Amino acid sequence: MMAHRAPLIVALRVPGSAVPLSPRQAAPTIETMTTTLITGANKGLGHEAARRLVAEGHDVWVAARDADRGKAAADALGARFVVLDVRDEESVAAAAEHVGANGGLDVLVNNAGIAYPPDGLENDSPAAIAAILDTNVVGIARVTHAFTPLLERSGNPVIVNVSSGMGSIASTTDPDRIESTIASLGYASSKAAVNMLTTQYAKALPGMRVNAVDPGYTATDFNGHSGPQTVEEGTDAMVEMAQVGPDGPTGTFTDRNGPAAF
Numbered sequence: 001m002m003a004h005r006a007p008l009i010v011a012l013r014v015p016g017s018a019v020p021l022s023p024r025q026a027a028p029t030i031e032t033m034t035t036t037l038i039t040g041a042n043k044g045l046g047h048e049a050a051r052r053l054v055a056e057g058h059d060v061w062v063a064a065r066d067a068d069r070g071k072a073a074a075d076a077l078g079a080r081f082v083v084l085d086v087r088d089e090e091s092v093a094a095a096a097e098h099v100g101a102n103g104g105l106d107v108l109v110n111n112a113g114i115a116y117p118p119d120g121l122e123n124d125s126p127a128a129i130a131a132i133l134d135t136n137v138v139g140i141a142r143v144t145h146a147f148t149p150l151l152e153r154s155g156n157p158v159i160v161n162v163s164s165g166m167g168s169i170a171s172t173t174d175p176d177r178i179e180s181t182i183a184s185l186g187y188a189s190s191k192a193a194v195n196m197l198t199t200q201y202a203k204a205l206p207g208m209r210v211n212a213v214d215p216g217y218t219a220t221d222f223n224g225h226s227g228p229q230t231v232e233e234g235t236d237a238m239v240e241m242a243q244v245g246p247d248g249p250t251g252t253f254t255d256r257n258g259p260a261a262f
């Protein structure tokens with residue numbers, strides 16, 4: 001289990017900033033900006049969350065595994081870009097080093113995810129389940145592990161894990177919920193694990209706010225744009241949880257209407 005380490009800097013600090021202030025410094029300006037990294041932000045919900053958080057005044061890193069598409073998205077949004085493939089340990093480590101060398105991090109949004117197996121694997125075969133878990137679950141652990149030292153230097157470190165109603169045992173067994181009508185071995189079990197990772201990280205990292213969110217069924221490439229929600233609706237919970245303060249909730253699971261059942 002990841003041991004919680006005390007913040008490296010505990011002296012005077014601007015909320016939301018990675019930069020400590022000495023008592024003689026003038027009133028903070030750019031250092032007060034919250035720096036936020038979103039994985040899988042080149043499109044879909046991650047891209048919309050990046051757009052909304054830029055509008056909220058965050059200094060946003062669009063993280064994406066494809067450099068061309070990621071950089072184009074970041075440039076269009078007025079964000080910064082870093083290449084990051086959540087399945088590739090070296091890529092994640094290099095991204096953390098790059099972000100650390102360029103000012104640090106306050107908010108990490110673990111958004112990247114897949115519903116269907118990559119590389120032509122048969123859906124819900126053991127190999128497909130392993131690939132989905134590697135992206136959706138181990139990917140979050142890789143990224144969180146690599147960025148935790150940066151977050152520990154923030155005055156208000158926040159982690160948002162993008163889960164799903166499909167990861168809720170309550171919803172997937174409730175006949176009144178659409179989630180109960182879908183059988184999805186890999187995806188549903190991966191998102192159940194994301195919920196559990198969230199509550200365990202919340203305990204392991206008591207100095208941080210660590211929360212899981214369910215975007216709700218939203219029209220993106222993920223589902224062939226079949227979801228009834230817009231990406232703006234689908235990012236309401238992400239954007240809210242990305243902006244919680246040091247006294248905000250931790251270890252929770254919410255959707256755009258409030259608390260969601262685990």
Ligand SMILES: NC(=O)c1ccc[n+]([C@@H]2O[C@H](COP(=O)([O-])OP(=O)(O)OC[C@H]3O[C@@H](n4cnc5c(N)ncnc54)[C@H](OP(=O)(O)O)[C@@H]3O)[C@@H](O)[C@H]2O)c1
Nearest residue numbers: 040044045065085086087111112113164217218220221222
């Ligand atoms: N849409 C919904 O109805 C819905 C509902 C509940 C939860 N969610 C969750 O919301 C999150 C975003 O989904 P979305 O609807 O926005 O899907 P999307 O449009 O398909 O976007 C998924 C993003 O994840 C990225 N990604 C996939 N594998 C990656 C990897 N190995 N490394 C880095 N990035 C990777 C994709 O990059 P590429 O472009 O390179 O593939 C893309 O940027 C997912 O975690 C999903 O499970 C979605």
